[in-house]
Amino acid sequence: MKKMAYFEWLKIARDWKTRILAIGFLVFFGTFSLLYRQQEVTLPEIQLRGEYADAQQIFRLIPESHFDGELGEEVQRTLGRNATLIGLNQYILGQQEGNTVAGIEDVVSDYLSNGRELAENNLFLHETTEFESYELLKEVYLPTRAEVEKDLKFYSALEANGLDIEWNPLASSQILIQQVELVTGVILFIFIALLAGDAFTKDQVKNWSVSQGLPIPWKKQWRLRSFMFWGIIWTVTLIGLAISYVVSLLFETTGTLQYPIEIFIDGASEYIPSWQYMLLVIGSGMLLSLVILLLTTGLSWIIRNIYLTILIVIALYFAPAIWNSLPPLTAWQPSFYVNIQGILQGESAFQYGLDGLVFWKLPFILLGIWLLLEISFKQIFNLIPTQSLGLQRRKIK
């Protein structure tokens, strides 16, 4: 295989389509932070303004009489305190200084203390089942217990690392996280489909007599080409991410790559630094892309039509959604693992009610699919790719 590697690389590198796609995606990834800055984002401060309005609204919804009695008064006091805490945190975020505001620390306290107190208050309100408007409170005001606990873990993670709350959703680190999530989604499938959709097609249609009869198994050529495309895709993607990050540093606050990000482990949410989260996303994306590439280059050997191959590969991104709409068989169902972000952050586990949908299963699932592809293509590559009669079965005596 080594003796052919250089020439296989030349075929790919000299193809105008490869060059245009590589440059196009590099420009897109490299300028992502600039593009992202153009979009409307909701500042956390504005989000809190909404929460503050809700906190005010709840007083109008609960009948005055329900606040009578010891429990009622306690609930009223807690709701009032919550409104104050939200207001204070909104102010802190608005000042864009960090967890507190210099000079008036005694007045506004700090974001984490306020947030933790708010979360603990909400946990207390969850306990007030005897309160007459408890159901209303739960329905229109209270976040779920799981969400409250998640908030507490988030504040603890910030505190443990000595970090400030991020007021700027356009901070470089925040854009980078968004971009990492984007490049491992449908964009990855599009990149793969366009780049590798004709991996073998050209050889079989335009260069048939030069590319046939080599004493090198198709299986090895298949793996070689897939790895080469994989290298191109991730070189372009990683360079693009780096450029975009550096560019964003020129225009925005840096943020921090230590910022805690939620990850779903063993049936519960934990927070890990964002650089670790991004490594997990990219690592998973690399594994997923390799499997999709093997499938794409293999399909190009069978189909010999780039448009059909592209269609099938992009459909592969959406097809799992159809499978997922059926009652799930097991948490090992491969269709769940196309959505890397959903698996990592636990959204998939929550959506399908399967606590077993955890990220560590992803490499095992992908290795299983890879094995399946190896077995399938071992059979497929036994067919003869004739010049004009398509694939023909060998008659082995």
Next chain:
Amino acid sequence: MTLTVKDMTVAYGERTVLEKISFTIENGTIIGLVAPNGTGKTTLFNAIMRFIPIKSGEIKIDETVYSASESDVLALHEKITFFPNQADLYDNFSGTEHIKMYAKVWSGREQEVEQIIDRLQMRDYVDRVVGTYSLGMRQRLCFAMMVAANTPIMFMDEVMNGLDPENVSLVSDILIDLRKSGKIIIVASHLLDNLDEYADKVFFLKDRILYRVNDHHQPKPDYFRIVCTQAQAGTLEAADLLPKETIHLGNSVLCIPIEGLNEAQQMALYQHIRKLEDVEIKIGPLGTSEYYSHIYGLEIHSFDRGQAAHAEQPDK
């Protein structure tokens, strides 16, 4: 090394293209493979290379049978190379890169690439991308790739296609050198006279079978080969001088076997022919082109060089 094909039958669906083809070729042999277009020359190559499924038959190199299994096909492909179609070359590769690719994949003798380039007189264009080449340049490159691969068995399909006489001669010389180094080479070509210059045997395919084999190392009968008009041929036939084995090629060539005639009969026939006006006569064995015309019933030796048309033009 010996290449043996035994009872090979190839069919596209219900249509049989080759039927029970059998032959054995020893090393150091050049075989000319001739037949009109669409008769199965390329199919024969494709079948031996296992580029198409074969219905029945056996392919052997020395005493080893190569089945259609993946491992056997790969082993077969290490020993045989197939002449690339010049239209299939990579337009964005240079000639040198093509030659190096074949050298690296098969022989591993990349150091000989420069020598091959010089031998085939490709130096002035070989480093340009193939997209800029003429048909002849591409054809020479394809041949250079085969030489670089240096496999013991080579299938040269339409190797002389698009080459000028000088390059035909150059390629022919190299084919002769390759034979000296012990290669088994099958050359499919329509340059029939050229084939006679180097081929050890010529295979004729017709009606799906290996119809005839001309062995150039065996003694061949002599003929009077006469280029004449149909009327002149009729005169000779009327004189009852022609043996019944006389071959009529197309509308203008008579091939008269003289082996069965004694010296007096040969002289009588010769004198009769000499009485005819404007007749060309050659004495010797027939070449591949004559057998080709005879086997496939072609009128390739047109005797009408336009005299009639000139004669009809009014004087100016």
